[in-house]
Structures are given as structure tokens and as C-alpha cells.
Amino acid sequence: NPLQGAQFVLAAHRINQLPADEGAEVAFAGRSNAGKSSALNALTGHKGLARTSKTPGRTQQMVAFSLPPIVHGEALPALEARLIDLPGYGYAKVPEALREHWRHEIDRYLHQRRSLRGVVLIVDIRHPLKEFDRMMLEFCLDTELACHVLLTKADKLSRNQASQSLAALRKELPVGTPATAQVFSSADGTGVEDARAAVMRLLEG
Numbered sequence: 001n002p003l004q005g006a007q008f009v010l011a012a013h014r015i016n017q018l019p020a021d022e023g024a025e026v027a028f029a030g031r032s033n034a035g036k037s038s039a040l041n042a043l044t045g046h047k048g049l050a051r052t053s054k055t056p057g058r059t060q061q062m063v064a065f066s067l068p069p070i071v072h073g074e075a076l077p078a079l080e081a082r083l084i085d086l087p088g089y090g091y092a093k094v095p096e097a098l099r100e101h102w103r104h105e106i107d108r109y110l111h112q113r114r115s116l117r118g119v120v121l122i123v124d125i126r127h128p129l130k131e132f133d134r135m136m137l138e139f140c141l142d143t144e145l146a147c148h149v150l151l152t153k154a155d156k157l158s159r160n161q162a163s164q165s166l167a168a169l170r171k172e173l174p175v176g177t178p179a180t181a182q183v184f185s186s187a188d189g190t191g192v193e194d195a196r197a198a199v200m201r202l203l204e205g
């Protein structure tokens, strides 16, 4: 597993507190409680890497994780690689001012971060494309950033229902969005290998 070497680096409230804007990184975004922390833990194979929580809206920081450097060939210098866990919101419990702060920071981050190669958007398969998700997809469209959607908690549906949800989501993606999508479950491991490959493609792309 190429993501296994992930290590916590720092937590930030503003983008200028993030690690130096060098190398390549992939950002993880999702509404609170969508299953983003569980997805990060499943992808990296570390149970406690990202803190999962039953309290929606608790994760209100950007968290940086370092990965082993990407080596493209002997002649080229190895590339620093990172995962960035973006704060999720979407529940009424998060005060309006805080939502606005994060909306603004995420917007700035996606538009200004040069090392950012793509976004993994975590969406609960039972609640596709809420306002937060549409905003993220629009930001990606705007900035021509690649986006890979993980329709997670697929274990809550039958296989047939899950593939119907995936087909429905693909139709709903805004026209022109450079987005791909797949079914995923942190609970039973569905799609974990494919998602790792997608993250690596983004990082190396």
C-alpha cells in the first residue's frame, strides 16, 4: 500500500499555516459525518490516523499528513507528497460564521495552492450531492482541478442499489467537471484498492 507511510505533520486554521507549498498533495473533503476520517484511515491502513467522530462538525482544522516521496526516475529529484484533510461542515450545528470562514479558506486553498494535484470528495452514498459537495465540485470545475468522488458507506446498501447510486451521481455531476467516481466502504473494504490507485494517479499526475 503506497499510502501506508502517511504520518501526521500539523493541523492548521489557515492555509498559510500549512507545510511549504512544494511537491504534490491531494486534498480530502466531505461534509461532516460523511465518513472522511474513516476513509483516510482505511486508505492509509492506520486505524487512528484521522480522528473519527460520532459528533458531527468536530473536525474544524486542516490536517496535513506526509507521504513517502514520489520517485519518477533516477534522473529526477524525488517529490515531496502529502495528503491534506480539509474541514467538513454541512450540519446546522456549525455556526454560520465558522462555515463562512471555512468556505473562504477552502476556496483560497483550492485556487492558490500550487502543489495541489486533485481533490478526493467523500460523499455518503445515501445522501448524494448536498450543497457542500456541489460547492466543492464547482470549485474544482473553476480551477480545473481533478476530483475523485468516493461514494462511501456502500455497505449500507445492496450491491445493486449502490451501483444505481453511482450511475445517478455520474449523471448529476456538473457538465464539464473533471471528476471520476466510485463506490467505497471503509467498513467492508469495498473500493479501497481502487481509491488508493486513484489517489496515487492524482499525486503522480
Ligand code: GDP
Pocket (backbone or CB within 6 Å): 030, 031, 032, 033, 034, 035, 036, 037, 038, 039, 051, 052, 053, 054, 056, 057, 059, 088, 152, 153, 154, 155, 156, 184, 185, 186, 187, 188
Ligand atoms: P467524518 O466526520 O466525515 O470524518 O466521518 P467519520 O469517518 O468520523 O464517520 C462518521 C460516522 O460514520 C462514524 O460513526 C463511522 O463509524 C461511520 N462510517 C464511516 N464510514 C463508514 C462506512 O464505510 N460504513 C459504515 N457503515 N459506517 C461508516
